[in-house]
Amino acid sequence: MAFFAGEIFVSELLNKPVLDQTGEDIGRLKDVIISPGEPFPAVSALVVVDGRTTHVIPWNIVNLFNRRVISVTALGKNLLPTLVSPTDILISRDMLDKQIVDIDGAKLVRVNDLELGDVKGTLCLVAADIGLRGMLRRLGFEARGEKLLSLFRYKLQHKLIGWHYLQPVEPRLSRLTLTVSGQKVAQMHPADLAEIISEVSQKERTALFGSLDVETAAEALHELEPQVQADIIDDMSKEKASDILEQMPPDEAADVLGDLPEAKAQELIQMMDKEEAEDVQELLEHEEDTAGGLMTTEFLSFPLDMTVEDAIKELRLAAPDVETIYYLYVVDAEEKLVGVISLKNLILARSAQTMQEIMKTPVKTLPVDAKQQDVAELISKYNFLAAPIVDENEAMRGIVTVDDVIDFLLPPASRKKRRRR
Amino acid sequence: MTRWRKIVILLSVIGPGIITANVDNDAGGIATYSMAGAHFGYALLWALIPITIALIVVQEMSARMGAVTGKGLAELIRENYGVKITFWLMLFLFVTDLGNTAAEFAGWAASNEMFGVNKYVSVPLGALIVWLLVVKGSYRVVEKIFLVICLVYLVYIPAAIMAKPDWSDVALQTFKPSFQFNTAYIVMLIGFIGTTIAPWMQFYIQSSIVEKGIKKEEYWASRIDVIFGCFMTDFIAFFIIVACGATLFKAGIRVDSAEAAARSLAPLAGGYASILFAVGLANASLFAASILPLATAYYICEGMGWEAGISKTFKDAPQFMWLYTILIAIGALIVLIPNAPLMSIMWISQVINGMMLPPVLILMLFLINKEELMAQYRNSRTFNGIAWATVGIMIAMTGVFVVTLFL
Numbered sequence: 001m002a003f004f005a006g007e008i009f010v011s012e013l014l015n016k017p018v019l020d021q022t023g024e025d026i027g028r029l030k031d032v033i034i035s036p037g038e039p040f041p042a043v044s045a046l047v048v049v050d051g052r053t054t055h056v057i058p059w060n061i062v063n064l065f066n067r068r069v070i071s072v073t074a075l076g077k078n079l080l081p082t083l084v085s086p087t088d089i090l091i092s093r094d095m096l097d098k099q100i101v102d103i104d105g106a107k108l109v110r111v112n113d114l115e116l117g118d119v120k121g122t123l124c125l126v127a128a129d130i131g132l133r134g135m136l137r138r139l140g141f142e143a144r145g146e147k148l149l150s151l152f153r154y155k156l157q158h159k160l161i162g163w164h165y166l167q168p169v170e171p172r173l174s175r176l177t178l179t180v181s182g183q184k185v186a187q188m189h190p191a192d193l194a195e196i197i198s199e200v201s202q203k204e205r206t207a208l209f210g211s212l213d214v215e216t217a218a219e220a221l222h223e224l225e226p227q228v229q230a231d232i233i234d235d236m237s238k239e240k241a242s243d244i245l246e247q248m249p250p251d252e253a254a255d256v257l258g259d260l261p262e263a264k265a266q267e268l269i270q271m272m273d274k275e276e277a278e279d280v281q282e283l284l285e286h287e288e289d290t291a292g293g294l295m296t297t298e299f300l301s302f303p304l305d306m307t308v309e310d311a312i313k314e315l316r317l318a319a320p321d322v323e324t325i326y327y328l329y330v331v332d333a334e335e336k337l338v339g340v341i342s343l344k345n346l347i348l349a350r351s352a353q354t355m356q357e358i359m360k361t362p363v364k365t366l367p368v369d370a371k372q373q374d375v376a377e378l379i380s381k382y383n384f385l386a387a388p389i390v391d392e393n394e395a396m397r398g399i400v401t402v403d404d405v406i407d408f409l410l411p412p413a414s415r416k417k418r419r420r421r
Numbered sequence: 422m423t424r425w426r427k428i429v430i431l432l433s434v435i436g437p438g439i440i441t442a443n444v445d446n447d448a449g450g451i452a453t454y455s456m457a458g459a460h461f462g463y464a465l466l467w468a469l470i471p472i473t474i475a476l477i478v479v480q481e482m483s484a485r486m487g488a489v490t491g492k493g494l495a496e497l498i499r500e501n502y503g504v505k506i507t508f509w510l511m512l513f514l515f516v517t518d519l520g521n522t523a524a525e526f527a528g529w530a531a532s533n534e535m536f537g538v539n540k541y542v543s544v545p546l547g548a549l550i551v552w553l554l555v556v557k558g559s560y561r562v563v564e565k566i567f568l569v570i571c572l573v574y575l576v577y578i579p580a581a582i583m584a585k586p587d588w589s590d591v592a593l594q595t596f597k598p599s600f601q602f603n604t605a606y607i608v609m610l611i612g613f614i615g616t617t618i619a620p621w622m623q624f625y626i627q628s629s630i631v632e633k634g635i636k637k638e639e640y641w642a643s644r645i646d647v648i649f650g651c652f653m654t655d656f657i658a659f660f661i662i663v664a665c666g667a668t669l670f671k672a673g674i675r676v677d678s679a680e681a682a683a684r685s686l687a688p689l690a691g692g693y694a695s696i697l698f699a700v701g702l703a704n705a706s707l708f709a710a711s712i713l714p715l716a717t718a719y720y721i722c723e724g725m726g727w728e729a730g731i732s733k734t735f736k737d738a739p740q741f742m743w744l745y746t747i748l749i750a751i752g753a754l755i756v757l758i759p760n761a762p763l764m765s766i767m768w769i770s771q772v773i774n775g776m777m778l779p780p781v782l783i784l785m786l787f788l789i790n791k792e793e794l795m796a797q798y799r800n801s802r803t804f805n806g807i808a809w810a811t812v813g814i815m816i817a818m819t820g821v822f823v824v825t826l827f828l
Contacts, residue, residue: 096503096504097499097500097503097504097507098500099726107728109726110499110725110726112504112726130726135504135508135725138503138504138505139504139505139508200491201490201491201492202491202636202637203490203491204491227634231636
């Protein structure tokens, strides 16, 4: 059983001499191996280097472990040189100075130092220091820096982020986070997640994206710039890619597929669920920057003679599959769009009233070949949440929701930036 | 891949290589080349060929690392060699780039004075333009402006033609290496190399490749960009030397600065040549005064783990924006303060520049040979030989250059 006290920073331990039970020097602490654990990864071994020999010392024979003394309950001469296994995760090698996602702050930060602490009797990796203080400590200036800054009445704060709020992006570290990673990143808003994905390198992006569940991946993918979307889909297994595409609203899936090479796109469509695939296929036939290319084919439409009571029942059933439920479109026998009802009016109406009685006419519509600009103008002018799109026979084909054109009017941060970024 | 698609990729990728290489012909570079032409005629032209090769070798490696890893050089150094090395490297590079930025503003002030514009007007105005460009612009726009600026360098070509050089002699001296055993010649030759490869360039080209989002699949196009840029840079240098060699050298006028060269050209090659020279210097100075602070702000933020990028706001990337602002403000102020020790500042910055080059180049060579970073994009055995030889010669020559600064 090792004796350790409170919190220790890794930088205070590295290169400290490690003693055996007789007080003989075994070597210097080079690194600390951690293994996956709940809720925190636990220290499992020490890497001690003496000249050219490396010892991996298991945690169970470590006796004292603090910033003054590190000692083991064994004789130095009995320890055999061992090599670090390729699957081991080394704190200093793999985590210090690397980028990591701060889930709470929703941004990428660089690890200046790492904090180890006591969690129910086990020494665990508890937090990362991302602040100036951590950097000064690494440089060996912590005390001097603190003194200097106090002259300016500035108190040097610790800037620690708990392990709960950290998500490594290094592919090598994915094993460490298998247990919790999915949920951790999923707590972030897809737009924040997309921004982070766009800021890391290609390799890290694939690793990070691979750790997401299909639903989160689909939402985050939509927020990215087209070229990045295509890259990510390209790097993923075809099965996962088609699952994610199925999860996306058809218009967004069509956008992504539209940027892929024709053969690859068709291959993925073949692998998708049949119904979804048909919708996407249809949307792909329209020009990308026209109403037809922007629209989604999933919307709520009801016949003229349906009662309010039945419509509400229908609404409950269909709602999970459609993008917006705020507008209900009323169509006649020939699928012609004849009226529209807002969700509010539907709820306020009496149950026995029919669609025809409560619907508003005429409806503002746009043809499938309308320009993106026109769609945006219509939505902005009438403050719509969605605009209905009709074909040459006035039959309803889809809707363009406000989120599909808002990017056209106000590009979000993650799209303004580079590809990658 | 169809030829058409290749052209599209090439056009979309082009930029970082040309821009970085052209900034190499900054106020200091132009002064060196003008002096080389004035003092030695065409005798140093041959040196441009090996210099171009060295420049290509080094720049290509940085660009390749950027495209393959998706990370800047400072980021890679931090991740692989730790915070201590990174911190000191960044600190020293900050000092040299501050000195260099001041030198660029001095070049801008001098060329403006040739047109009768007082430096108390031209320097604040230049600083403001440069500052606004990055603070208000986006990377795409800024890069396009930079590329247009690169075209202005071509003014040195008509200037050289107006000087009516003996082209057969020029051609002969370009392809036939010669050597003179005197101190002045050797110092000038070393000065050539000292101005050619500077540490900030490796950081800047890699960061801009990353910022542009160039991937390893498109890297072949970036390589063309890099090689073309290096050729263009030394092509311009060639015309500067020729223009000064054909006139000042023949007339026995020994100049010690770029603006003196521009002034002395008027009676020999005509007023237009003189104006073209001044325009070239003004353009190069202001261009470098923008890129140097930008490169510095980039790599410091990358190394320290702060947000960086053009089109970010002071709120998003405070350290980046402040570093950029401070470098420009101090660089411009040094030129404006009467009796500011400009020469000593430039001297110190050149010394540190020379001392920082070896660690940067060696770290680069270590990084580019790391399997886990570069995989199949590592240096080949042959290329490694060339790269180590180039780096070795560069380091030795720069070492001698630093020593000459103390003489």
